[in-house]
Amino acid sequence: MDTQNPSAPSRARSASAANPTRTRHHGGGIVHENTRHTTRFVVIGNHLVQHKELSLLAIGLGCHLQSLPTGAGADIKSLTARFPEGPTRIAAALRELEAHGYLRRERVRTPTGRIITRTISCNQPGNRPGNPPKAPLREAADTGCPDRRPARPAATDHPSRPREPRPRKALPAVPQPDCTLPGLLRTAVDLLADLRRHDSRLLLSAADTAHLAPGVAAWLERDVLPSAVRRALTADLPDEPLRRPAALLAHRLSDRLPPPAPFRAPAPPPPVRLPLHNCDGCDRGFRAPEPGLCRDCRPTAGTETRTS
Secondary structure, eight states, rough: OOOTTTTSSSSOOOTTTTTHHHHHHOOOSSSOOOOOSSOOOOOOOOHHHOOSSSSHHHHHHHHHHHHHHHTTOOOHHHHHSSSSHHHHHHHHHHHHHHTTTEEEEEEEOOOSSSSEEEEEOOOSSSSSTTTOOOOOOOOOOOOOHHHOOOOOOOOOOOOTTTOOOOOOOOOOOOOOOOOOHHHHHHHHHHHHHHHHGTTTGGGOOOOHHHHHHHHHHHHHHTTTTHHHHHHHHTTTTSSSSSSSSHHHHHHHHHHOOOOOOOOOOOOOOOOOOHHHHHHHHOEEEOOSSSOOOTTTHHHHHHHHHHHO
């Protein structure tokens, strides 16, 4: 009775890690109970959720980032406030995703001149806009849900065909003058052409100048001096290069348009000055419509005529 069987195992052996299907053959393993989502869902590839080199925290964080809407906070401070993991573990998971191409961080400059870090989540590593998509890393898992998605139409664009240039965005509208006098528009064109002498970045094309000239004329007809218009267009310009100086000038012409000049009553005509003559009697100078006698000689001449 005390003799042991040398061929009997001392304990039950678990399924070998190199043969994960053994548990499945014995009735164990996961069973999917799926319902097709119609709202509030995101498509995530198996190459991420079944990645063999990423940690479980990095996989979960990658799925969370791909489910966020555009513009949501994805920095370490925002993620630490959302999840119980600390900033050290979250930072390490972000570095894992970045090393395997699921995350990209770029430093960009905002229109106000501030430099920020922009986080870009990639649902397919290595596929940037403009690059042909790569073949999937592995086949999709069978989830038991029928695929009712319509077939995608075949692409019609040939990859070797050159892309058409994007149409240029129209310039903002500018104020229009009440009267389009040739001299007023000529002054406005000269003022715009002279702006490059004050700032070399304000070099305008002929089409941009023709678009902006009515806006400058609207300022000039409101009794604004050309020097004041030039100062309003060139003051407090940003330090960085101007991509479209004409758009900036059009915005300033509309945004800083002064009110119309106040009404002024017409000035009365100047008094009429009579011509200067010499008196025929005393040779003294006096003003009168016609030559003759002055005021002092007229009564004397009338008395002598009546006496005679």
